[in-house]
Amino acid sequence: MSITKDQIKHVAKLSRLEFKDENIEDFTSKFDSVINYVEKLKSVDTTGVKPTYHPHSDIKNVMRDDVVKESLERDKIMKNAPESENGYIKVKKVID
Amino acid sequence: MDYNELSITRLKDKLESGEVTSVDLIEEYFKRIEKYDNSIEAFLTLNKEEALKKAKEIDEKRKNGEQLGYLAGIPVAIKDNISTKGLKTTCASNIIKDYIPPFDATVIENLKNADAIIIGKTNLDEFAMGSSTETSAFQITKNPWDISRVPGGSSGGSAAAVASQMAPFSLGSETGGSVRQPASFCGLVGLKPTYGLVSRYGLIAFASSFDQIGPFTRNVEDAAIVMNVIAGYDKMDSTSVKREKENYLDGLKNDIKGLKIGVPKEYLEGLEGNVKSQMEQSIKTFENLGAEVEMMSLPHSGYGLETYYILAPSEASSNLARFDGIRYGNRSSNYNNTEELFVKTRSEGFGEEVKRRIMMGTYCLSSGYYDAYYKKAQEVRTLIKNDFDKAFEKYDILISPTTLSTAFKIGEKNDDPIAMYQSDKLTVGVNIAGVPAISIPCGLSDNMPIGLQIIGKNFDEAKILNVAYNFEKEINFKQTPDLGGVK
Numbered sequence: 070m071s072i073t074k075d076q077i078k079h080v081a082k083l084s085r086l087e088f089k090d091e092n093i094e095d096f097t098s099k100f101d102s103v104i105n106y107v108e109k110l111k112s113v114d115t116t117g118v119k120p121t122y123h124p125h126s127d128i129k130n131v132m133r134d135d136v137v138k139e140s141l142e143r144d145k146i147m148k149n150a151p152e153s154e155n156g157y158i159k160v161k162k163v164i165d
Numbered sequence: 166m167d168y169n170e171l172s173i174t175r176l177k178d179k180l181e182s183g184e185v186t187s188v189d190l191i192e193e194y195f196k197r198i199e200k201y202d203n204s205i206e207a208f209l210t211l212n213k214e215e216a217l218k219k220a221k222e223i224d225e226k227r228k229n230g231e232q233l234g235y236l237a238g239i240p241v242a243i244k245d246n247i248s249t250k251g252l253k254t255t256c257a258s259n260i261i262k263d264y265i266p267p268f269d270a271t272v273i274e275n276l277k278n279a280d281a282i283i284i285g286k287t288n289l290d291e292f293a294m295g296s297s298t299e300t301s302a303f304q305i306t307k308n309p310w311d312i313s314r315v316p317g318g319s320s321g322g323s324a325a326a327v328a329s330q331m332a333p334f335s336l337g338s339e340t341g342g343s344v345r346q347p348a349s350f351c352g353l354v355g356l357k358p359t360y361g362l363v364s365r366y367g368l369i370a371f372a373s374s375f376d377q378i379g380p381f382t383r384n385v386e387d388a389a390i391v392m393n394v395i396a397g398y399d400k401m402d403s404t405s406v407k408r409e410k411e412n413y414l415d416g417l418k419n420d421i422k423g424l425k426i427g428v429p430k431e432y433l434e435g436l437e438g439n440v441k442s443q444m445e446q447s448i449k450t451f452e453n454l455g456a457e458v459e460m461m462s463l464p465h466s467g468y469g470l471e472t473y474y475i476l477a478p479s480e481a482s483s484n485l486a487r488f489d490g491i492r493y494g495n496r497s498s499n500y501n502n503t504e505e506l507f508v509k510t511r512s513e514g515f516g517e518e519v520k521r522r523i524m525m526g527t528y529c530l531s532s533g534y535y536d537a538y539y540k541k542a543q544e545v546r547t548l549i550k551n552d553f554d555k556a557f558e559k560y561d562i563l564i565s566p567t568t569l570s571t572a573f574k575i576g577e578k579n580d581d582p583i584a585m586y587q588s589d590k591l592t593v594g595v596n597i598a599g600v601p602a603i604s605i606p607c608g609l610s611d612n613m614p615i616g617l618q619i620i621g622k623n624f625d626e627a628k629i630l631n632v633a634y635n636f637e638k639e640i641n642f643k644q645t646p647d648l649g650g651v652k
Contacts, residue, residue, distance in 0.1 A: 124599025
């Protein structure tokens with residue numbers, strides 16, 4: 070199978086990414102080579118094989134008690150925010 | 166100071182006997198960093214002021230006879246994807262180039278409780294995605310054995326820092342070989358612990374069902390010491406495994422007579438230079454030590470890389486969705502609405518390899534392709550895992566070279582993702598199965614170090630360390646990089 074530029078644009082949209090016109094050709098061809106590479110898996114017979122999502126399948130739904138605890142310091146968290154005001158993270162107006 | 170004296174154990178002796186103070190030691194290491202790091206470029210951030218302050222405190226406590234941690238006064242370098250409170254943590258990415266974590270990763274807390282001193286944060290492939298440290302947004306780290314070569318990756322900065330004597334030990338992280346491969350390329354001991362043994366809390370996630378933090382050290386005993394400090398259950402990591410804490414120094418020096426060793430024949434294909442002859446030599450060494458070595462097969466190992474390069478990017482595409490320019494990191498100034506804020510921030514902030522993996526993961530998880538790629542790869546993962554389970558019914562450990570070749574040239578594989586991915590060929594199976602493995606130096610090829618990989622079954626770190634220790638003592642590998650050429 071061969072990946073097209075339109076497919077790359079679609080996957081980019083899903084990924085919240087965009088590519089400049091001058092880069093998309095090169096990106097598409099390298100992406101295509103990676104997809105072709107992993108295609109090899111299709112030849113493996115996995116009839117009746119269960120997927121492994123996690124190395125320790127015996128760990129399931131780890132829960133903790135819902136106890137109020139001290140959280141991280143607000144000013145230290147806010148220091149990392151690109152824009153903030155009055156202890157809130159600021160973005161451009163979302164709804165007109 | 167002599168290179169071999171710079172192990173944790175020797176430094177600990179010197180500090181405890183009063184031969185050096187912690188302040189002396191920290192100053193000595195910063196001198197080395199000043200001398201070598203202009204050319205090696207292992208460090209992204211230095212922590213000198215804080216390190217000296219901490220060293221003074223430790224010296225004071227030692228003078229007063231107060232109780233000190235096991236690593237009191239020993240410097241450590243940390244890969245820059247492990248969160249350090251108040252100290253910049255960038256993942257070598259523009260998207261969080263000024264990020265200062267408001268908390269410590271659990272491994273950092275453990276190191277601090279043991280009174281180790283963090284001297285700086287080391288370079289890596291951006292978000293640990295790469296095998297050469299060349300995808301870093303900031304700098305290209307050089308291999309101290311030959312500065313025209315890569316140190317390996319993604320934990321290349323952590324490996325280069327230890328190999329060039331700028332730190333006695335360091336922490337890296339693995340997703341597909343990112344500790345063992347650079348350890349092999351830089352002539353160090355590097356350990357990938359069993360998935361779930363070392364807490365991932367505070368390790369900025371790449372692929373959560375693979376990621377593990379592991380140490381780089383100069384010898385096997387040091388690796389056991391670091392594991393004693395960083396391993397253990399952590400309630401902050403829901404994939405952390407509850408089990409009793411082990412002392413990895415116990416039994417380290419036991420002999421290995423009668424040990425059953427398997428050599429996967431698939432791991433001997435495509436070896437370059439002296440890697441194959443060194444492997445044969447290593448097998449003889451184990452036989453001399455009284456072990457029984459046998460060729461065997463891991464029949465699905467030929468599908469390891471393909472499985473990995475579907476699953477790891479799939480998990481990454483989800484994990485890296487958090488970098489959206491809202492709560493932390495760089496925000497593009499070039500947007501009109503929220504959607505554009507996300508797209509511009511991410512497109513300007515991530516480098517090419519990170520974009521490729523996010524895109525690859527998004528593609529494999531997208532509707533219509535999920536079963537063919539993601540689910541299929543998870544099924545093959547089961548087959549690969551079963552291969553290891555079966556092997557460990559018969560063998561105590563498996564051995565192989567860590568990598569196909571020694572360190573390659575800077576720029577050599579930059580433009581060919583598939584060629585770059587191949588350098589994880591012999592390491593990636595271990596991550597897919599979750600089992601532990603160590604890489605230790607076993608010889609040289611054209612003056613560059615070769616690594617031997619020792620793989621164990623889940624939570625058999627004590628055994629692989631014991632085996633590695635015996636091997637290390639037997640071959641007595643003493644070669645070190647000639648830093649005379651490093652300016």
